[in-house]
Amino acid sequence: MPIVTVTRRLHFNAAHRVHNPALSDEENLRLFGKCNNPNWHGHNYMLDVSVTGPVSDRTGYVIDLGVLKRIVQEQVIEQADHRNFNIDVAFMHDVIPTSENIVVQCWRVLQPAIAPATLSRLVLWETPNNYVEYSGE
């Protein structure tokens, strides 16, 4: 029975400030430069959510992409779209909102919501020139 990976891409826009509140302002500026702007900046994020599994004989699907889309919209897009990652997004509480941390926190909310299907990979694009990947390791 073939094992296929299916991916749904979704988009959202958000503001953030890369800032570690445990450090001084000087240290934050030195570490994060313009990404530390206290008045925020923002991005058009693009999230690729991948599920891996056998192809059902009955449907020809690994997972219904409409179902997968609804899960991601509820768990991630409705929380983060047109929001501020440092202030508004519960799943980012107490975490520096770098792409690395955003993708890991997305995994933590999406993995149980997608189970028993197998979330296998998240790719998060922050700009057209940089992206991060996480596979739950």
Next chain:
Amino acid sequence: MPIVTVTRRLHFNAAHRVHNPALSDEENLRLFGKCNNPNWHGHNYMLDVSVTGPVSDRTGYVIDLGVLKRIVQEQVIEQADHRNFNIDVAFMHDVIPTSENIVVQCWRVLQPAIAPATLSRLVLWETPNNYVEYSGE
């Protein structure tokens, strides 16, 4: 000797209807929604075909991409381009034409045609927001 993966991207357009003839019309509509439209719909598909192997000292190639392109055109593009996956495409006979099943059937026709080179991955984009991957498992 370094092992490199090379990929050739090709495009084709096709119609399909996601439909399982073993099920009732009601069940098909419930399972597949608008993708079950009896009058068909269609997509611009994009297929990435990857071959992995050592780099030849003589050519600097893993495989001549012109040769790879011709194989994919013969085996997949000429069969599927401007066609209907449910009616016209021999390698899709008796298979529900979801992206998952299309990518697996493409593997089955491409793997022997590309051998002894090693087909390592197929990625099939159905729309700009969803794609499937298969590596022969």
Next chain:
Amino acid sequence: MPIVTVTRRLHFNAAHRVHNPALSDEENLRLFGKCNNPNWHGHNYMLDVSVTGPVSDRTGYVIDLGVLKRIVQEQVIEQADHRNFNIDVAFMHDVIPTSENIVVQCWRVLQPAIAPATLSRLVLWETPNNYVEYSGE
């Protein structure tokens, strides 16, 4: 008062067959080649809808893009998405479903729906390598 053009891009998937029922099958095949496949083929269409006008002091908008999106969804996307242009789409009745005719018919349904705002241009992409534009002339 500055005059700005704003554009909203929307996507839909549809099947079609380029066929003129007033001509013989032989003539249709000669004129349209593989686009005349009697079993249909299809595309991921991308439609850019542009409205031109003064920028409101009150809102900073030419038109609320949410409103524009809803109009295009009602008038075009809900009619054409996951449908067959030759069979299912009322605004394409009795018209050969080439990109040229699709974009002109979209204008005819969108222009009155968007008025009194000024629809200024439609761009319809049929594939990543070809598109048509219409400005109501």
Next chain:
Amino acid sequence: MPIVTVTRRLHFNAAHRVHNPALSDEENLRLFGKCNNPNWHGHNYMLDVSVTGPVSDRTGYVIDLGVLKRIVQEQVIEQADHRNFNIDVAFMHDVIPTSENIVVQCWRVLQPAIAPATLSRLVLWETPNNYVEYSGE
């Protein structure tokens, strides 16, 4: 002597809130919805700057794109990149930071800086699905 339009595309990221301080909070929320989030959101903006003129016999250029890039970086990118349009950007003072107003204000700073060459068009993408154009009218 042929008249050609040359375009340089540049990228920047910024936060904003669509808000008219002359209106009540309720009216702002009604008009702007989630774009009115008091904690901001943001975008990866893409700006296409077009200059039109005769092609120089000496250089084959309408304008040296390196010079054009430096002007846009000084006048727009250094002001807006990783900044907040409502707070940090001098050329947006007292203007609701919609795409329409951003593109008009960019024109006002770029037109004199590019003269005597002729700025002919600005296109500003806010997301992959919406953009605005301004030609100085």
Next chain:
Amino acid sequence: MPIVTVTRRLHFNAAHRVHNPALSDEENLRLFGKCNNPNWHGHNYMLDVSVTGPVSDRTGYVIDLGVLKRIVQEQVIEQADHRNFNIDVAFMHDVIPTSENIVVQCWRVLQPAIAPATLSRLVLWETPNNYVEYSGE
């Protein structure tokens, strides 16, 4: 009778050196910088060829895109693809191979080849961040 613009996009790869042989090496280096590298550099060019005209009742076409593609391939792509604009391309003889001059020379070879249909616009992308347009003026 509606007037529509149809566009076909084609791709080619070429080498060039931006160099004016009437000037000294020092002046060339000062004017063109790294684009003047005597050992050449190159680009993946993308050319959008637009034809404007009435939509035929018989075909629903402004022009058969297959015919348009063949003309562009013969007149431009076969001359320029995998070639050197300074050495190999007859239509660039005695012209500095900037994008501006390439697009104007493409017009001069394409306009008569496409007539009596009306070539209305050429857009040539040199990189993902710069492009030129010419409409025959």
Next chain:
Amino acid sequence: MPIVTVTRRLHFNAAHRVHNPALSDEENLRLFGKCNNPNWHGHNYMLDVSVTGPVSDRTGYVIDLGVLKRIVQEQVIEQADHRNFNIDVAFMHDVIPTSENIVVQCWRVLQPAIAPATLSRLVLWETPNNYVEYSGE
């Protein structure tokens, strides 16, 4: 501690000729076709550089992307941009400049420069339709 892969995409333009000097001109032409043009051709290359590692508690980063960008610019972009791979680029000395060999040589210069961080993957796009990947094996 989560292990994340971060990727920075960079662009450069270069000329090359696919040619093996150990073979006859006839054999080169037979093997490489138009890619063997003695007058060169060129591409807009796009390089994705991936680093894998744990996410720092202090910064939320796997690696500072500004640092990664500077390393790639020094080691690859400044050597190859607007250059000729056969003549100008030291790290390509005595190697046929196919994409496969370019990506392996980029690995050899980048891996030590990025250490002790872990370079995990390079992806090099030569055109929009073909790319190569290397992971150091």
